[in-house]
Amino acid sequence: MSRFASRIVCALALAASVAAIAACGGSDNSSSSTTSSAGAATGGKLTKVKLQLQWFTQAQFGGYFAALQQGFYKDAGLDVQILEGGTDIVPQTVLAQGHADYAIAWVPKALQSREQGAGITDVGQVFQRSGTLQVSFKDKNITTAANLKGKKVGNWGFGNEFELFAGMTKAGLNPGKDVTLAQQQFDMQALLKGDIDAAQAMIYNEYAQVLEAKNPKTGQLYKPADFNEIDWNTEGTAMLQDAIWANTDKLQSDKAYQDQTVKFLTASFKGWAFCRDNPEKCRDIVVAKGSKLGASHQLWQMNEINKLVWPSPNGIGMVDKSAWDQTVKIAQSTKNADGDTVLTKAPEGLAYTNDYAQKADVALKEAGGDTTGTDFKPITVQLKAGGA
Numbered sequence: 513m514s515r516f517a518s519r520i521v522c523a524l525a526l527a528a529s530v531a532a533i534a535a536c537g538g539s540d541n542s543s544s545s546t547t548s549s550a551g552a553a554t555g556g557k558l559t560k561v562k563l564q565l566q567w568f569t570q571a572q573f574g575g576y577f578a579a580l581q582q583g584f585y586k587d588a589g590l591d592v593q594i595l596e597g598g599t600d601i602v603p604q605t606v607l608a609q610g611h612a613d614y615a616i617a618w619v620p621k622a623l624q625s626r627e628q629g630a631g632i633t634d635v636g637q638v639f640q641r642s643g644t645l646q647v648s649f650k651d652k653n654i655t656t657a658a659n660l661k662g663k664k665v666g667n668w669g670f671g672n673e674f675e676l677f678a679g680m681t682k683a684g685l686n687p688g689k690d691v692t693l694a695q696q697q698f699d700m701q702a703l704l705k706g707d708i709d710a711a712q713a714m715i716y717n718e719y720a721q722v723l724e725a726k727n728p729k730t731g732q733l734y735k736p737a738d739f740n741e742i743d744w745n746t747e748g749t750a751m752l753q754d755a756i757w758a759n760t761d762k763l764q765s766d767k768a769y770q771d772q773t774v775k776f777l778t779a780s781f782k783g784w785a786f787c788r789d790n791p792e793k794c795r796d797i798v799v800a801k802g803s804k805l806g807a808s809h810q811l812w813q814m815n816e817i818n819k820l821v822w823p824s825p826n827g828i829g830m831v832d833k834s835a836w837d838q839t840v841k842i843a844q845s846t847k848n849a850d851g852d853t854v855l856t857k858a859p860e861g862l863a864y865t866n867d868y869a870q871k872a873d874v875a876l877k878e879a880g881g882d883t884t885g886t887d888f889k890p891i892t893v894q895l896k897a898g899g900a
Contacts, residue, residue: 558591559772564612565597570803571787571813572716572754573616574794575638575821579783581797588775599698604632607757613769614776619752619836620843620854621671626863627855633763634864636756636777636829636872637836638784639820643753644675645719646742647703648710655740657747658683663709666696674854676712678749678846679742693849700725710742716816720809724899733897749846751839753820756780756829760862770868777872781828781883785876788818788885809899815890822885829869836864 565573576594579585585592595612597603604622607615608630617625619634626632646665648654654663657679667673680687687693694708700721703711713719719741727734744750756777762769787794795811803810826832843854873883 556589558586558589561585561590561592561614561772561776562595562612563592563776564595564601564603564606564615566601566603566616566618566754567597568804569596569798569801570717570805571795571798571810572817574787574798574814574817575784576616576780577783577797577801578786578790578794579779582783582786584779584782584786585776588779590772590775590779592776592779604630604757607632607759610759613759613772615757616754617757618671619755619839620674622755622757623840623843623859623863624671624854626859626861627857631760632757633760633862634755634831635758635763635773635868636780637752637831637864637869638756638780638829639752639754640822640824640832640835641820642675642744642750643715643816643820644672644744644750645713645715646676646679646710646744647700647713647719647722648740649703650738650740652709652740654710654742656683657742657749658685660710660742661685661690664692664694664707666694666702666708666711668696668698668712669848671854672712673848674842674846675744675749675751677848678751678842679744679747681846682747682749687847688849688851713741715741716813716820720812720816720895720899723895724809724897726897733895749842750835751842752831752835758868763862763865763868773868774871774875777829777868778875781869781872781876782881784821784828785881785883785885787814788822788888791815791818791891805899806896807900808894808896812893812895812899815893818888819890822888824884825886827869827873827883828885829872830866831864831869 563576580592580594603615604617604625606612622632654660660680667676677687685691696702696712700711700713700718702708704722704725722739723734725734758773791811791814795807795814798810799807821828840858845853847853876883
């Protein structure tokens with residue numbers, strides 16, 4: 513075991529002995545933690561933990577795969593099983609039903625599940641920024657949400673569309689009247705074929721797919737200069753995305769689960785720091801795990817994911833209240849094509865807490881780790897045809 517890993521183990525054992533506070537905004541009572549499972553971090557029996565992803569294996573989840581492959585979870589006394597997601601899997605539901613111990617989900621979708629009765633809490637806000645874009649060919653002259661007027665606009669639906677709808681509403685457009693909405697598949701074929709004027713894309717996935725496609729006019733791959741992108745962070749309608757969700761009841765009553773959550777977050781955050789500092793190695797880990805798209809695509813994705821995570825000014829996993837409040841406001845006020853909002857009221861109870869992430873960050877810093885990534889600099893990635 514490396515010196516840094518040894519220090520992490522000691523820090524984890526120390527963190528497990530600190531009282532775990534499970535409250536947010538004063539709306540719930542505190543819960544204390546004991547050292548009941550601290551022995552696992554020092555060579556005892558490993559605790560089995562299941563993590564449910566929200567999509568297929570890819571670099572979007574690189575930090576968790578790195579924590580597994582590099583032995584960070586094992587060092588923390590955890591035997592972690594990563595459950596792959598898919599089109600028919602709702603991670604927060606898997607968590608709420610007790611089939612996983614933690615889950616990765618976008619904040620608005622998870623809050624909607626909470627409003628419907630799911631007992632889940634955001635304990636680690638890994639993504640600090642939104643990765644959603646609206647992409648169009650340069651000749652369409654779509655550079656802001658206002659330019660979507662009169663255009664055929666693709667979106668995925670299923671709760672992925674609210675940044676787009678909020679952006680159009682903010683620009684003074686009526687999404688039901690001023691644009692033609694098109695149901696978009698989870699790819700960019702409709703845009704590339706000219707069936708829609710603007711397509712929804714994640715900067716780390718679908719946007720890369722257009723750059724991995726050949727321009728029939730040149731025979732070469734498309735370039736960023738061939739497209740315009742609307743960035744919802746710039747437009748002011750971004751919503752929080754990938755977060756680590758935990759079981760609310762257990763956070764408030766199960767001391768071993770409280771300890772486990774600190775350990776799980778500490779090891780996971782260490783995995784994300786590893787991917788920040790070693791993007792090519794994390795790419796290799798994800799590809800070896802069976803990613804559907806190839807090495808150049810996964811390196812692009814890892815690089816773009818790092819930009820969403822780092823820097824984390826308050827420490828990785830910490831919820832920024834202003835970003836949370838903006839997400840909740842949009843979720844309550846923005847209507848989709850059917851006239852429905854994500855939320856009918858503000859979240860109640862323990863919707864999020866920074867207490868566990870804060871303890872994890874302290875453990876990492878005590879072991880010499882960098883929890884903010886202030887000096888992070890992205891790399892340059894050369895995409896290949898089809899993401900090979």
